[in-house]
Amino acid sequence: MCDVVIVGAGLAGAVSARKLAEMQKKVLVLEKRDTIAGNAYDCLDENGVRIHVYGPHIFHTNHQGVYEFLCRFCNMVPYEHRVLGRIDSKLVPIPFNFQSLEILLPEKADDLKQRLLTAFPNTSKISILTLLDHSDKELKKLGEFIFEKVFVHYTAKQWGIPISEVDTSVINRVPVVLGYDDRYFQDTYQCMPENGYTELIREMLNHPNITVELSCDATKRLCVNESNQILFDGNTWEKPVIYTGAIDELFSYRYGSLPYRSLRFSFESFEQDYFQAAAVVNYPNEEDFTRITEFKHFTGLRPEGSTTIVKEYPLMYDKTNPEADIPYYPIDQLENKKLYRRYLEDVECCSQLYLCGRLAEYRYYNMDAVVESALRLVEKIKKG
Ligand SMILES: Cc1cc2nc3c(=O)[nH]c(=O)nc-3n(C[C@H](O)[C@H](O)[C@H](O)COP(=O)(O)OP(=O)(O)OC[C@H]3O[C@@H](n4cnc5c(N)ncnc54)[C@H](O)[C@@H]3O)c2cc1C
Structure with missing residues (x-):
């Protein structure tokens, strides 16, 4: 009882x-x-790497x-989480920050950084939607560039619908950072x-x-x-x-x-210390998957000599299809x-x-x- x-x-x-x-x-x-x-749920795989079976989980x-x-x-x-995005064949910090700007738009970067700091003097991050609406034409153009490269295709892949149909709260989860802070989260406790x-x-x-x-x-x-x-x-x-x-x-x-998005995870192991430069690399544009996570970045160099990654493929939840029968995102x-x-x-x-x-x-x-x-x-x- x-x-x-x-x-x-x-x-x-x-x-x-x-x-x-x-x-x-x-x-x-x-x-x-x-x-x-x-x-x-997480566990050790056959190489002793702690993997997150249902996608990477970072506590903050x-x-x-x-x-x-x-x-x-x-x-x-x-543990401080850092994410890179592969954009125009270059790796840049995500959320988009001043370093991303310098890598992708080197000629315009100094002018745009100055405009951003003047337009938003008392804040360290802004919504992409604020930039898209801005009266300064150069900032608006920058907003359109970031929107296209970082948000539009990633969001469509993730949710299976055009970005115009996605709730703005979803778009606002990833800000534009006005500075060089490249941490994905700014919370007091990150571990x-x-x-x-x-x-x-x-x-x-x-x-x-x-x-x-x-x-x-x-x-x-x-x-x-x-x-x-x-x-x-x-x-x-x-x-x-x-x-x-x-x-x-x-x-x-x-x-x-009730509809959900589901995910298909594809795990791969390699006999090398690391596969990529950050725990997560986002692929917003060309690829079918949204991101690659390499778990060893969460645990330090443990174990040495082998590493495991996972690619994430979003798809529509369907309780009758064993490939897509886990409801992940409402x-x-x-x-x-x-x-x-x-x-x-x-x-x-x-x-x-x-x-x-x-x-x-x-x-x-x-x-x-x-x-x-x-x-x-x-x-x-x-x-x-
Ligand atoms: C891919 C992905 C990445 C994420 N990354 C992060 C992150 O980095 N940081 C973060 O803070 N959050 C993250 N989250 C969110 C995090 O997963 C959730 O906040 C957390 O798991 C919610 O816990 P829960 O108990 O509500 O749900 P769940 O973890 O889903 O637990 C619900 C449990 O109920 C069980 N259950 C369901 N139906 C029945 C039934 N009929 N009978 C018996 N048992 C049942 C399920 O099997 C499951 O074990 C992520 C989520 C996803 C999908």
Whole structure:
């Protein structure tokens, strides 16, 4: 018997489980995969390189409480993420900064840097959309250049739609930097768990009040009936359920499927210390893939003499196609939000059903925000 059922052993599920267990609640975590850690799952490959199986994960946050909470379960190692982009056969820092400008437009760089600093005196980064709209013709032209080289084709590849149909919040995730700071993130805490995310989450779930069942698709045991009652193993269930899976799946797709982008990952190993100059190199334009990640940049030169990379190919999520049946990114479009809200109305009728995480809340979530949200949710459940 348990006090709370949690669906999913990713970050959202594991953080909630741990906090509830520490409040003397007996927690049952059901996980569909045969591994914990959700999309943050990592492991050592046959060469001893720690790979991130569902895409590269870099921890960064400004939230001291979140950082301190995670530090209870692992040793965090400082790591500052840097990304290069292959543009016009040259490697330049991404986000686009003054060095990118000097490499790609050497003759105009001095004049453009001066114009940028005069036009935006009190800020270190701006949105590309601000440049595109600028009254200074030279800055507008620069905006068009960066937009075309960095944003247009990458965004279309990533989302499978023209950039004009992509929500501006997505475009604004990557700024234009007014200076030479080439770090991808500027957060106070930027680090990686020394022994990986899987170990971190394993430690979090390691509590006498937590039971984890792997390879257990919760929708086979738990459902919401027509009257919006939760049934667990065929019986009415009136205690809390924290659900971190896809919301449409829980409701048997009663209003239709929510669309996602999926990814195909192609891993390759080489007998050499390093493959490329940065952890991530973006390929915004010609190639079918969006980026190449080389994992050893996350861990230092460990192990020596071999390295592993992964290429990412975005594609449309299709639950019937084994090549594309993992939902990675909710698609931030009005009609999808509307469909999501229909499911949410039904959730509101189930008093003990709580949603948490990127699938259940159908939104783009960084790991720190997921941890914060799970911590807040447990406080809410505690207050009743
Ligand atoms: C390619 C990629 C790169 C990313 N990089 C970063 C990054 O660098 N930094 C960062 O902060 N964030 C990054 N993120 C975001 C990060 O992955 C999420 O914030 C985090 O994984 C969310 O945790 P979660 O628990 O909500 O979801 P998940 O990690 O997806 O966990 C949900 C779990 O629920 C399980 N589940 C689903 N349905 C069921 C069911 N019916 N029964 C049982 N179990 C079920 C799933 O198997 C999964 O294990 C990235 C995301 C992607 C896709």
